[in-house]
Amino acid sequence: MKRIIIPSIALAALSTSVFAACPQVTVDNAMGVPAGxxxxxxxxxxxxxxxxxxxxxxxxxxxxALNGRIRGNPALPSLAQRIPQEPLVVAPYSAIGKYGGTLDVLSNATEAGTSDFLSVRHVNLVRYSDDLQTIVPNIAKSWSWNDDFTQLTFKLRKGHKWSDGAPFSSADVKYWYDNLALNSNVIAKPKDYVLVAGKPMTVDTPDAQTVIFNLPSPKPGLLAHFATSFAQGFQPKHFxxxxxxxxxxxxxxxxxxxGFENGLAVLSAYFGNSDWTDTPSPLLNSPQKVAKLPADVVPTLExxxxxxxxxxxxHLVANPYFHMVDTAGKQLPYISEQDEIYINENEVRLLKLVNSEVDYKSQSLxxxxxxxxxxxxxxxxxxxDLRPEITLSSFGFNVTSENPEKRKVFGDLRFRQAMSVAINRDEVNEVAFFGMGxxxxxxxxxxxxxxxxxxWSKYKTEYxxxxxxxxxxQIGMKDIDGDKYRELPNGEKLVLNIQYSTQGVAGQMVELVAQHWSSVGVKTTVKEVTPDEYRSAQSSNQLDVVVWRKSQPIAIVLGNNELWVPPFENYFGGRVGMLWAEWVDSNGSSGVEPPAYxxxxxxxxNAFQSESAGTAASDALGSKxxxxxxxxxxxxxxVQAPAPIYHRNAxxxxxxxxxHSYEYYRTYPYRATQWFLEE
Incomplete structure (x- = not known):
């Protein structure tokens, strides 16, 4: 294997007497080298x-050879010209890995159940370490806040390159923010994390390695957003x-x-029209046109x-310009290729896991x-491995149902209280979760x-x-026709049709809750659907009941308000109040005005996000x-229950x-780039 000494300012600064081979430090064996x-x-x-x-x-x-499979990439230069002058040096967990192999993974469908696999190759400006407490550098080399959390400065790595060899710089961060995140031609409505109390930030780039986010008011949680979100704070401006x-x-x-209508159509084909990083590439969304484009996919830092x-x-191949090396100087990732297949049927997915056809899986289990x-x-x-969930299996009623009679009932707090105390949570825990929740x-x-x-964790949970x-x-829901089920107060039949996806919740839990609600006279039926079918019906305001897992750590709430503002989560989670959200987004010109609470x-x-966590003001707002x-x-x-994480021993x-959680972005804290295959 060819070995190359990389010249850098950092190396030049070292004493000429320092030329010993470096110890191959791992987390398990520090070899006497102090922590950084x-x-x-x-x-x-x-x-x-x-x-x-x-x-x-x-x-x-x-x-x-791998680079030759990335259409649009130039001939591969030497390693010295590919890795940054200031690479991130990673201590593997147990061993210096060996190159090669293909990581086999399993998702539900295009854009469904894919975040597990996305997290394996994911990068952002920073990340959480595996203690889930410490934010550490990644794409950014360092960061600093001003005293009142209104200015966040990142320093980037000299010599860092995109996967096509083009330089990565502060201009790519500013381009992402100004020309994509705030561009209504690309993303119709700016996401909360790119705003501060509803107002945009500004981005300064005094030099190629310096990015300054200027905030209109304090938002200490912005850094944690970059550490946990799938939405990357940079995109290739050159491309x-x-x-x-x-x-x-x-x-x-x-x-x-x-062959495209205009430039924005190509931009959409490459980037999509949201911040989701898993939208179909031109290979899938424009297969008849992709050959006329300069590359099949957008260059990446992943x-x-x-x-x-x-x-x-x-199918994916290793990025030949990736910015990490291990303590032996080997460029990461070790694993050369990744292969992802889509299977929506839960039973078939489980069979493939049992047959050891997959290397890693946690999402949807x-x-x-x-x-x-x-x-x-x-x-x-x-x-x-069984690990605790951060989220909690939760139901919500469509408080802005298109049916006015259902809207009245679902919007009546007494109905929601009744449905909560009608659930026998102890039975659900014992039967669906083996008493472990x-x-x-x-x-x-x-x-x-x-x-x-x-x-509050026990509020209205008594059976x-x-x-x-x-x-x-009290609401006026009576059994008028004698079939043992209650009608709506105006006499209309009421049947709660629960659609659920096993990606979101356990089917056994849904079945039990449906029985509990039926036992108090609210007829309830259950149907399993795909994640795409569920999300489509939910987003179009067609569901009577939503059911998914919800909750976030305080660090994420400080950077993203989605659980507290209608519709109370993004497209991929459980949402209610779709017409309230429309009213908020339109400044009251359409939709339904939400109640005072x-x-x-x-x-x-919004006020909570502007306070520093742990202060009296922050605690008072959080409590409220x-x-x-x-x-x-x-x-x-x-019930909040643990969930399994699967991996092959190889x-x-x-x-x-x-x-077991999406909230810290699944594998991202655990550094999947240093995984390797024993075979």
């Missing part, structure tokens, strides 16, 4: 100083910018030559890049599946911060059929948010996860 400023990683100069050595670098022997008519007068002409994309799945997975564990040579009410935060009174019936009687939630969460959310039961919590440097 951040856990399990170092900046180059920091590592060389701590280890008293000069690091030499080597790359994947297959890099040239995407040329398709924007505002930036390139020839954009439309170029697009039309490739560990792998897509080279095939269809309705059956995707629920606790009720564990017995089947454990039965095949020895033969399949894989491991199953914790019956609880939805409070928005998880884990509960110190300012949350413990009573009380008598109270439920009394509340329903919802307006208070909006105001209070919880009380308001819980007392109004917009979402009804059921997948090495795989560590124990603290949680």
């Amino acid at each position: 400023a951040y856990p399990q990683q170092y900046e180059l100069a920091e590592f060389q100083s701590a280890a008293n050595c000069t690091l030499t670098f080597s790359g994947n022997p297959a890099a040239e 995407l910018g040329k398709w924007d008519p505002e930036l390139n007068a020839d954009a439309d002409k170029m697009a039309q030559a490739a 560990s792998h890049i897509t080279v095939a994309d269809s309705t059956e799945g995707r 629920q606790l009720p599946s564990v017995p089947q997975l454990l039965d095949g564990r020895e033969k399949g040579d894989y491991s199953i 914790n019956p609880a009410q939805y409070i928005g935060f998880s884990p509960a911060p110190s300012f949350v009174d413990a009573k 009380d059929v008598k109270a439920a019936n009394a509340l329903l009687d 919802v307006k208070e939630l909006i105001s209070d969460v 948010l919880v009380q308001n959310m819980v007392e109004n039961l917009l979402f009804i919590g059921v 997948l090495k440097n795989f560590t124990d996860f603290k949680t």
Whole structure:
């Protein structure tokens, strides 16, 4: 394997006497090298100083062949010209890995159940370390706040390049913010995390390695947003910018030559029309036109890049310009290729796991599946780890239903109280979750911060059929025709049709809750659907009941208000109040005006985000948010239960996860780029 010494300012600064081979430090064996400023990683100069050595670098022997499969990429230059002058040095968990192999993964469908796999190759400016407490550098080398949290400065890595070899710089961060995140031609409505109390920030770029976010008011949670979100704070201006008519007068002409209507159509084909990083590429959305485009997919900073994309799945190869190396100087990632297949049927997915056809899986796996997975564990040579969930299985009623009579009933707090106390949570826990869960009410935060009174987690969770019936009687819901089920107060039939996806919740739980509600005279039916079918019906305001897992850690709430503002989550989660959201987004020109308590939630969460966590003002606002959310039961919590994480034992440097959760972006804290395959 060819080994190359990378010249850098950092190396030049070292003593000429320091030329010893570097110890191959791992998390399991530090070899006497002290820890750096951040856990399990170092900046180059920091590592060389701590280890008293000069690091030499080597790359994947297959890099040239892999690069040849990335259409649009130039011939591969030397490794010295590919990695940054200031690479991020990563200490693997157990061992220096070996190159090669294909990581086999399993998702539900295009844009459904894919965040698990997305997280494996994901990067952002920063991330949480695996303690889920410490934010550490990633794409950014460092960051700093001013005293009042109104200015966040990032320093980037010198010599960092996109996957096509083009320089990555501060201009790419500013381009993402100004020309994509705030561009209504690309994303119709700016996301909360790019705003501060509804107002935009500004981005300054005094030099190629410096980015300054100027905030109109304090928002300390902005940094945690970058550490947890799928939405990356950068995009390749050199590649995407040329398709924007505002930036390139020839954009439309170029697009039309490739068979597209205009430049924005090409931009949409590459980037999509949302911040979601998993929209179909031109390989899938424009297969007849993609050959006339300069590349199949957008250049990336991630560990792998897509080279095939269809309705059956995707295939990716290692990014030859990736910015991380291990403590032996080997460029990451170790694994050369990734292969993702789509299967929507839960039973078929489980069978493939039992047959050991998949290397890693956690998303869409629920606790009720564990017995089947454990039965095949020895033969399949894989491991199953149960880890606590951050989220809580929760139901919500369509308080802005298109049916005016249902809207009246679902909007009546007494109805939501009745439905909450009608649930036998202890039975759900025992039957669906083997007694391993914790019956609880939805409070928005998880884990509960110190300012949350413990009573709210138990609010209206007592199983009380008598109270439920009394509340329903008060509303005027009677059994008029003698079929044992209640009608709406105006005499119309009421049947709650619960649609659910196993990606969101366990089917056994849904079935039990449906029985509980039927037992108090509210006829309830259950139907399993795909995630896409569920989300489409939910977003078009067609569902009577929504059911998904919800909750976020305080760090995420400080950077993103989505759980507290109608419709109370993004497209991928459980949402209610769609017409309230329309009213908010349109400044009251359309939709349905929300009640006063919802307006208070909006105001209070914006104020909460501007306070520093742990202060008296922050705690008071947080306490008020919880009380308001819980007392109004917009979402009804059921049980918080652990869930399984699956990996084949041949997948090495795989560590124990603290949680089974999307909220810290699944594998992102656990550094999947240093996984390797033993075969």
